[in-house]
Amino acid sequence: MPVQSILLRFSYFEHDWIEEDIDGPEAAEAILLRVASEGDWFEVDAAAPDEFATLDALAERAEQVVAGEWRMPVAAVRMPLDRLRSIIADGGWTFAGGGFAEFVGNNQDTSMLVRLVRDVPDQRSSS
Template identity: 65%
Template structure:
């Protein structure tokens, strides 16, 4: 009889560009681009307690949406998306995780920063 793998561990991870923490002196497209790239390069994924994401079923869909907004709409370099997603791919590969679901939320005035939220599972054989 077939027994599906048992989930050993599930984790929610968030990556944020923390726009609400940016120095008010950062103005103009070049300065904003530099700050976004700096945060993409230096930022880390953090474990959070939150509701599980359900917007995207695959990592590729999450990447596509993030690129549509950050690269397409904001006209920022693709590395602003690829750097944090590269870190996530390394976390997945190094820890034996499986991407389960993800969400992307973009900067919204006084409400939220641009963030990526993912659920990863690790299973036992």
């Protein structure tokens, strides 16, 4: 049976925050939570991530960084991951790998990248 694969990314788009009025941790927290609640997973063309073999391992690392190191609410990670779990369940997908990248100055925003796969029924007739 053929297999379909997609790569999805969720980004916190910190570089877009430059237009926001951030005057302290509370303001940053509010923006982070807004992005987490309103942001979408979007399809990308990238190398397949292999840093994490399970969705739980990806979630654990993202929570370590966002909640542990940054001291921001764990909801900032859980909201987008809950949406990803819905995408997986609704589409019949299986998590096949994931990656987590932290904000790096002018180079990258904090993001999660996942590869999802699902079986595609053979469309050929059996007659």
